[in-house]
Structures are given as C-alpha cells and as structure tokens.
Amino acid sequence: MSGQITCLFCFWRFPPEDAQFRCANPACPDSAPDPEYARYEGLPGIGPMGRVFAAPPPARGLLGRAAPVLAADCPACGRTTQKRICPVCHHELQHDAGLVDEKIIAVIGARSAGKSSYIAALVRRLRNEVAMNFGSSLNAMNELTRIRYRQDFEQPLYVDRRVLEATPPAGLEARTRTPLVFRLTFHTGRRLNRVASLVLFDTAGEDMQSLDAMSTEARYICHADALIFLLDPLQIDTVRALLPAASLPVRDPSAEPLQIVERLRELYERSFGLRPGQKISRPVAFTLAKIDTLYPIIDPGSALFRTGEHFGYLNLRDVETVHTEISNYIQAWMGPAFNSTVRSSFQTYRCFGVSALGRAPNRDSIQTVTPLRVEDPMLWILHQFGQIAGKK
Secondary structure (H helix, E strand, O other): OOOOOOOOOOOEEOHHHHEEEEEEOOOOOOOOOOHHHHHHHHHOOOOOEOOEEEEEOOEEEEOOOOOOOOEEOOOOOOOOOOOOOOOOOOOOOOOOOOOOEEEEEEEEEOOOOHHHHHHHHHHHHHHHHHHHHHHHHEOOHHHHHHHHHHHHHHHHHHOEOOOOOOOOOOOOOOOHOOOEEEEEEEOOOOOOOOOEEEEEEEHHHHHHHHHHHHHOOOOHHHHOEEEEEEHHHOHHHHHHHHHHHHHHHOOOOOHHHHHHHHHHHHHHHHHHOOOOOOEOOEEEEEEOOOOHHHHHOOOOOOHEEEOHHHHHHHHEEHHHHHHHHHHHHHHHHHHOOOHHHHHHHHHOEEEEEEOOOOOOEEOOEEOOHHHEOHHHHHHHHHOOOOOOOOOO
C-alpha cells in the first residue's frame, strides 16, 4: 500500500483505514440525502443516496500493519458494498486507492494553448507508441474517464476531425473538476509489474486568469505531483510579427506566459508558506505547444523537426538538447524575464516542444492528426518519479 489516500475531489489526505463506505443496495431502507456530498458538489440538495458508514476495524499483520478493508456489510440492510468514499466530501474513491502510487498531473496554460488537444493526443500516444516502446499499458480506471475521454477528446478529434471546444471554467461545469484517471502499468516479465495511477486534470484557461480562480476553481494545481505547463507561441508578440497575420489567432492579453508563471509562484507561496527565495520542488514541464506553426522561423536542423526516440528509456541527451533550444528561443522571443523567473522559482524543470495535431487545422476541420513529441514531457515526469530509466 502507498500509505495514504488523496481524495481527487476535495484533496483531503488520509490513511486507508479512515475511508468510509456507501451502501450500494438501491432497496436499502436507510437511504437518505447526503449533505456533505451535496455541499462539495455545490448543490443546494441531492436526492436519497446509499447510507454512509464507517469501515470495520482492519486486520493487522505480524508487523502491525493494517490490511486494506475493501468491502464491508451495510449495518442497515446487510448487503456487502465495495464503494469506499472519502470521509470528508463523501465522493467515491478509486477501487485501488491506497494500493498503488497515485500521481496527480495537472495540464495548465492559457485559454488558447490547446490543452484539451494535447491531452487527447497524449493519452493516445501512451496507449500505443509508448506502450510498444516501454512494454507498458494505459487503461481507464473508471466509467466516467472512459466516457469523458471518448466523448470530449477522442471522438471529436480523431473520428470527427474537428477542433476541440475550449474547456469550460470549473465554476460553470462540474466535469472540469473531475479528472481523467488512468492506470499505467510497466510489464516486467516474471517480476512484479510497476503500477501507478495517472490523474490528469484539464485546466480551463479562464481558471488561470486570476489568483483567486486558481486557488478555488483550480485548487488541484497545488495538490498536483507534477505540472505540464503549455505555452502558446502564437500569443508571443515577437513570434506574431514573424508569421503571416492570416494564420494567427486573436491576441489574448490574459495568455501572457510570464503572468501565469508569476500567479503560479504566488499561489504556492500562499498555499504552502514558501519563504522568499525558496523554490517549488514539484517537477514542471514548460512546454511550447503548436511547434509545427513555428517551422518557418526556426532552424531547419532543429530537434523539434524529429521525434524524441525514447525506446524503453528516457533519451536524456535529447531532453537536454530540446531544453536548451526551447530556452534559447523563449529568451530570444520574450526576453530574459521568463527564463529568470522560472529558474528562481522552480527547483526541477525542463522545457519541451510539442505539436498535438502535427499541422494547423483548416478553420474548424482537421485533415490528419500526426502528433509530435507529445509524450516527451510525460516521460520526463515519469523519470522524475522513478517509473522509467534515463540514458544518454
């Protein structure tokens, strides 16, 4: 067991033996409204739900460790339930909560950065190319993840070939607060497989526009084990001046990358009481999105024209090459302020470049989807977690 469970809704952290149960019998005579669940859902009230009751005392082994209690009998109807819930907000927990390592990863960035397209391409690459190269598998951990990924990401992008709609703010759409949860398994022959749960949050751009919104609607940012920070190069004035005006989106002042980084730093200072000069320890992948649109203005020999070639391990030389190249481009286009702010605020970070689509869409339609390097930031994060090896 991992020792602690983190609720993915209220982010309360507690030992597995503190988890409670909810009766799953629809005919249970003790069904009633659940005010705690309704309060965390932001609802004035909610209809009858299964009875909530405490877990029975866990059995303890020779070393005194508590064995996980994964099922319990309802004291009202006697039916066995496997629905474990958070003791604070009463949302249902993953069935393997507390049994495997759980890594919360937030994909953040401004409204125009293409976060949803990135997640759509990332999950597909992890399921296919990365799975083949690393002997791994990626599986959805609940029905909501399967339905949401299919309806909101895969179907519109890969089947309908249309541009994904912007993620609505968390205050307007409860689905935005609900993460996509996947189990990542590295198969190691006869040895015990390495398993981790990847919890992906797709942050609405509007939730990054103010510190108050970040601290309330996107509060999972502070609880994330790592961040993938997408930067939209088409919102950088110097880049816009070098590209044809007809190919550019509308300028969005709120998409200024430096402002979001400064808010992120302030959010961590407020939430964790960071001292002046103390760096944020969580790994952050600063990722330049839409690199295909930059091909006319970058060096033809750039590493951004080719794949990362991570065959069973993280190609550390490639990661460093891309990091140096992206850092140099960012400084040339934005001045030294962004790089210096990142360097002084974050302890572990690298810069990446990705293209979720492979080419700019034709208005709202997409001819082909050929992602490039979308897995690189995630593989680097997995390397930081000790899940995969790295070689030069």
